[in-house]
Amino acid sequence: MILGVCRRLASGLVTLLLVSWLAFALIHAAPGDPLTSGSSEDERWFLTLTTEHQAEIRALYHLDEPLHRRYARWLQDVARGDLGLSFHDRRPVREKIGERLGTTLGINLVALVLTGLLALPAGGLAAWRSGGAWDRLSGAVVYALYAIPAFWAALLLQIVFSVKLQWLPLYGLISDGGERLGILARLVDRAAHLALPVVCLSYGGLAYLSRFVRASLLENAFGEASRSARARGVGVARLLFRHGLRQAALPMLTLAGFVFPALMSGSVIVETIFSIPGLGSLFTEAVLQRDVPVVMGLTLITSVMTLVGVVAADLGYLLADPRVRRAPG
Amino acid sequence: MRCSGRPLRLFPAWILLVLAVACSRAPETARATRPLRAGLQSYPASLSLIGNTDRNSEMIAALITEGLVAYDARLGVQPRLARSWDVSPDGLTWTFHLRDGVRWHDGAAVTAEDVVFTVEKVRDPTTQSRSYLSQFQDLVSIEAVDPLTVRARYGTPYADALDSWTLPIIPRHRAGADPDLLTGEFSRHPIGCGAFRLKSVDPGREIVLEANDGFWEGRPALDGIVLRVLPEERTAFEALLLGDLDLMSVTADLWREAQVVPRARRLARFVTYPLSAWYIGWNQDGSNPFFLDPGVRRAMVLALDRTRFVSRVLSDLARPAVGTWHPDSIWFDSSLTPWPFDPAAAGTLLDESGWRDSDGDGVRDRDGAPLSFQLMIAASSQEMTGRIAAWVQESLAKVGVRMTIERLEWKAFQERRSTHRFQAAMASLHFTPIPDQFELYHSTSRGRGLNYVGFRDEEVDRLLVEGRRTFDSRARLEIYHRIQRRIHDLEPISPLFHFASPVLHDARLEGLEPSPRGIWLIEPGPRRWRWAPPPGGD
Amino acid sequence: MPPGSARRLPASLVSGAAVLLALGLIAIVATPLVREDAYRVDLDSILSSPDWSHPLGTDGLGRDLGARVLCGARISLTVGLMAAGLSLLVGLPLGVIAGYCGGIADRIVSRCVEAVLCIPSLVVALALLAAEPRWLGLLPDFLRIALVLGVTGWTPVARYLRAEFLRLGESDLVVSARACGAGSPRIVARHLLPSALAPVLVTAAFTVGASILLEAALSFIGLGVAPPTPTWGGLLSEARYHVSRAWWLALFPGLALFLAVLGCNLFGEGMRDFLDPRSARRP
Secondary structure (H helix, E strand, O other): OHHHHHHHHHHHHHHHHHHHHHHHHHHHHOOOOOOOOOOHHHHHHHHHOOHHHHHHHHHHOOOOOOHHHHHHHHHHHHHOOOOOEOOOOOOEHHHHHHHHHHHHHHHHHHHHHHHHHHHHHHHHHHHHOOOOHHHHHHHHHHHHHHOOOHHHHHHHHHHHHHHHOOOOOOOOOOOOOHHHOOHHHHHHHHHHHHHHHHHHHHHHHHHHHHHHHHHHHHHHOOOHHHHHHHHOOOOHHHHHHHHHHHHHHHHHHHHHHHHHHHHHHHHHHHHHHHOOOOHHHHHHHHHHHOOHHHHHHHHHHHHHHHHHHHHHHHHHHHHHOHHHHOOOO | OOOOOOOHHHOOHHHHHHHHHHHOOOOOOOOOOOOEEEEEOOOOOOOOOOOOOOHHHHHHHHHHOOOOEEEEOOOOEEEOOEEEEEEOOOOOEEEEEEOOOOEOOOOOEOOHHHHHHHHHHHHOHHHOOOOOHHHHOOEEEEEEEEOOEEEEEEOOOOHHHHHHHHOOOOOHHHHOOOOOOOOOHHHHOOOOOOOEEEEEEEOOOEEEEEEOOOOOOOOOOOOEEEEEEOOOHHHHHHHHHHOOOOEEEOOHHHHHHHHHOHHHOOEEEEEEOOOEEEEEEEOOOOOOOOOOOHHHHHHHHHOOOHHHHHHHOOOOOEEEOOOOOOOOOOOOOOOOOOOOOOHHHHHHHHHHOOOEOOOOOOOOEEOOEEOEEEEEEEOOOOHHHHHHHHHHHHHHHOOOOEEEEEEEOHHHHHHHHHOOOOOEEEEEEEOOOOOOOHHHHOOOHHHHOOOOOOOOOHHHHHHHHHHHHOOOHHHHHHHHHHHHHHHHHHOOEEEEEEEOEEEEEEOOEEOOOOOOOOOOOOEOHHHHOEEOOOOOOO | OOOOOOOOOOHHHHHHHHHHHHHHHHHHHHHHHHHHHHHOOOHHHOOOOOOOOOOOOEOOOOOEHHHHHHHHHHHHHHHHHHHHHHHHHHHHHHHHHHHHHOHHHHHHHHHHHHHHHHOOHHHHHHHHHHOOOHHHHHOOHHHHHHHHHHHHHOHHHHHHHHHHHHHHHOOHHHHHHHHOOOOHHHHHHHHHHHHHHHHHHHHHHHHHHHHHHHHHHHHHOOOOOOOOOOOHHHHHHHHHOOOOOOHHHHHHHHHHHHHHHHHHHHHHHHHHHHHOHHHHHOO
């Protein structure tokens, strides 16, 4: 068991290396010079530099070295915990990521919790009265939700709640002057701003999770396996809470491991639409500006988080399903 | 709200909580004037004022510090830190006489040493002073003759050298202490000698400025300026409507919306035309058979009904452009007018160039090859780019020209354009207040300049060089008028529109002046802005 | 159910197929009819709300939105199908290898799956779409996008197949086949693939839906098909700029997207229910 875990972690490390090398190669495959960013004035500047000057600046960013040397340099820095300086504004990458990490993680976690809170009763009720009106209705609704693209949902929600009804703010994280409000008011303000983005992130997972809860509960609490228990007179409610949920919890956690990386990538679009300064928008900017250190740093962090999710999911399967215990991937 | 002092046990806990929250609200500012709140599209890449510059850093530099000279609203040059200057007869040496009594925000005196230091820093490529470096390339030497006199020597006489002296000056005793200007202490807490001083920053989010009491011209009327980063203009617009923002440049769509939305009625508005033009460049280096002929290039523009596009789609917030000299500047040749919408004339020109529809498929051809080319555009956050391209495509189809659109990501677009691998490219062009457009039109600017289309004309080349060397303003005017007329005839690139930059602001804000340089980068600019006194006194 | 009797087609399968067929038919039949309207610029009626002459309204250049949504169907569906096909082409053999052979092959493939899962698709999309290897530049826009989606979208296919093959590999069927002396390729081809075909088809249906969404997402951030060609994602990204003025620009293209994805999901789920009733209890 321990050996299995260690091997799994080691393989995760291999994947990380592979990912980082791929990302490095890909970002350099795209055309464009990180030094001539943005506007035509910048072009003017770089073009009028003498070749010696251009070479000097290139050397400053180690752009004159071959690809593998730069990659090796990056690896060495990372091993020491240094993610480098952004090409764009020379701020430490760690700082740039740090100030946005909280936002993105926060939104995704809230979305995840919301999903779980809604999925459990929805799926549970559907399983309890399986075949009944709620089951069919919720099944259909949830199914429809799954098919809605996030950006469409975002646009529609904006139109309905922000433009037409004007209940919720359209963009951003806080209102102007929000920092000066008291704690409670600030929380309310933050919640109002995050309401729509969180809804956008959570409805897809809701569909998935509630169906799973339903299926899992059907099998464990209402299915054949528990028939004997029910025959002995154990109440359904009791079964539900003590056995069914406990058994469903583990697969649910592993599922959360899958849903999390999807949330992280889903954030990119939601953050763009709602102008939330999170990792997603930082990433998009960095890629478009060819800000290699930031791209690499972000890839590393999101990969770690994704891998944590995947490894957790795999370990969960390991514990739950003995058949898959052969040769852990 | 007063916090009650009654014994605690007479109140349930939750009432206390509510009171605590209410009491924790910050008190309303009791001052008569409040800071001006404006939005920034993005946080400046560096606050070092001269390093790694972009538009936002220029704006902040103009607020915090000063240059030797500055432009006014009509693009005339005004003395600032330099109260006067003279040029040697050979045109190579400029001598600036600095104003006495100007102080940095920390009290030290502004001297010629600071000027010399700033110029040396700018010329250091590691500072990445994009906005200013190219202007000092030709500088041979600069010295502080005495604490109030700067002497700059150039390699070749250049009439527009004065433009580079709008450079924001930074203090040597502070910025000189940092080993790396871009990441050092100065870049975190820059100081200057301008009308506003830096009060605080929230990196990535906000920059707060306050009025400088010791400003040499007198304290500005505004008590402070708060610059918030609002990358999405919709966010900024909403903030403006709510009263959380006082001032904003908007796009055509938002301007239109502001005409009808009730909350926007209280806002004042005006329009300024910045130094930019939206243009299509026709690659005439011979790699395609279409654009070597000026007649063909002109025909393309004649096929576009620009006036109609401006009135229907752009809400009259643009003007058809005629050249790359700003129509509101003194250098513009007002005898030139934009090419009209004349598809018949376009057809004739194309016929004369040998492009006729010989096989009846609706597309002109010549020697068996169809007149079909690809327009390259850059993917951008401006949805208008795609719309204009689609409109051009439709318009050209009506005169028998087939155009396809290729949209590239910005860096890829730049790469293709600078390596001349395109047939036609559409983008915006930003120009400077000076009349010299050497980098755009001179034949040697093909590899090292902005002459992406490979334009080459002997007379234009000659006139451009002459214009740079001529110091007499009347003679210069004549030269640049001739250049404009010739280029108008040859149409190497087709400027389509000058887009307006409409500004919406709180009606109580007074003193704003429209100018081609915008509202921030001119003299007096923000130094004279003020809040109107509330009616009835306070 | 008594063996041998025909199983009823699940409602989801039928409805999904119906939706997809309808969309496909519209894409093929209606598109040539409305193509002109989709591109005709009419500067006098820009951003006009739905009325008799333009049932779904017009966009920022006065082009009929309904026509553009219909034309968008063709591109979006084509890209979706091609991307799904490519994903299958890559994912199928990899999944089979990982699931059946196990050991080193499995480890390598699993590492690749994870790596692709971790790499942000934006980086991949950018490199492939912006980079200019000559052969890539010659492909039309939508093919390039399909390529990108296919290259990044094969992971669910591979994972699913691997899991299936792991499961089937230890089934009695295979054990007895091996006992009879059948070699590996034969086992794979004659015994495993047919049973695994069912999940493959199911995955294909879901992948089409996912690819359509991804294409829309790419168009949304501006890396999609060039203007003026309409795609659903491109139409939605245009709608962003007119959120406060023209709600119809956001509603209808998204509705079309939604229907297409819904159809694919219904079809996939229905197929799964049909081919393997046991899996009805697994999500």
